[in-house]
Amino acid sequence: MEQERKINHNNIVECKNVSKTFITPEGEHPVVQNLDLEARENEFLVLFGPGQCGKTTIINMIAGFEKATAGSMKFMGKEITKPDSSRGVVFQSTALFPWMTTMGNVEYGLKMAGVPKAERQKRAQKYIDLVGLSGFEKSFPVQLSGGMRQRVGIARAYCNEPKLMLMDEPFGALDAQTRYLMQEELQRIWEAEKRTVIFVTNNIEEALYLADRILVLTNCPATVKREYKIDLPRPRNLVSPEFLALRKEITSILDSTL
Numbered sequence: 001m002e003q004e005r006k007i008n009h010n011n012i013v014e015c016k017n018v019s020k021t022f023i024t025p026e027g028e029h030p031v032v033q034n035l036d037l038e039a040r041e042n043e044f045l046v047l048f049g050p051g052q053c054g055k056t057t058i059i060n061m062i063a064g065f066e067k068a069t070a071g072s073m074k075f076m077g078k079e080i081t082k083p084d085s086s087r088g089v090v091f092q093s094t095a096l097f098p099w100m101t102t103m104g105n106v107e108y109g110l111k112m113a114g115v116p117k118a119e120r121q122k123r124a125q126k127y128i129d130l131v132g133l134s135g136f137e138k139s140f141p142v143q144l145s146g147g148m149r150q151r152v153g154i155a156r157a158y159c160n161e162p163k164l165m166l167m168d169e170p171f172g173a174l175d176a177q178t179r180y181l182m183q184e185e186l187q188r189i190w191e192a193e194k195r196t197v198i199f200v201t202n203n204i205e206e207a208l209y210l211a212d213r214i215l216v217l218t219n220c221p222a223t224v225k226r227e228y229k230i231d232l233p234r235p236r237n238l239v240s241p242e243f244l245a246l247r248k249e250i251t252s253i254l255d256s257t258l
């Protein structure tokens with residue numbers, strides 16, 4: 001019993017037998033089916049699956065934007081019913097307020113929560129520095145590159161100090177070079193500011209570079225096909241024999257679900 005309580009305490013997210021079916025003009029569209037998922041404290045969990053398999057729907061349900069059709073979804077032991085600032089979200093194209101500076105965007109959540117100006121700017125500055133945007137506090141989104149805008153989105157999400165970060169293909173819209181750079185940066189940020197992260201990608205290198213654990217999903221409707229615990233030392237070497245062997249194995253598992 002004691003053992004069970006300990007394990008439960010460490011599970012930040014617990015999804016049991018979750019299904020989601022959208023009702024469309026063409027009929028019922030099952031997108032997630034009997035999904036079991038757990039994310040543990042400070043873990044970097046990657047959901048890896050083919051395009052359109054239901055990854056965003058899973059993130060939206062954990063965030064509280066969508067309701068599951070069946071099953072149980074818990075965050076820190078409580079059923080998820082609505083969005084909450086203790087769960088931060090970063091999307092592929094982060095919607096920043098175009099009329100606000102980097103500082104304005106990053107401190108926005110704290111401002112809404114009524115945190116006094118000096119305190120919220122101090123906290124925002126910490127996260128602006130952490131994502132490598134020192135000197136760009138007064139820049140507007142239009143003056144920043146795509147990678148820099150994603151950094152602002154990450155700083156904004158971190159600034160609310162959420163217990164859980166949900167990242168839905170946050171680097172999917174970036175060019176390959178910037179994407180590599182951002183993966184390295186995120187790995188560094190996560191080491192400095194340990195949080196539970198659930199990160200969605202359909203890029204196997206990204207998954208292997210970042211994950212403590214990878215859940216390989218089936219094609220739509222999504223469920224967990226296979227789980228991989230990734231014990232490779234960090235930062236990971238993308239061309240080590242172990243990395244390449246895992247890359248080959250996981251890619252073949254993914255392909256077998258198509």
Ligand SMILES: Nc1ncnc2c1ncn2[C@@H]1O[C@H](COP(=O)(O)OP(=O)(O)OP(=O)(O)O)[C@@H](O)[C@H]1O
Pocket residue numbers: 022023024029031049050051052053054055056057058169202220
């Ligand atoms: N609100 C909705 N109503 C109806 N169908 C939906 C809705 N949201 C998503 N879908 C469908 O669910 C399926 C899975 O979509 P979802 O965006 O969750 O997948 P994904 O794996 O995140 O896709 P991608 O790899 O393109 O980001 C798609 O067929 C999509 O059209």
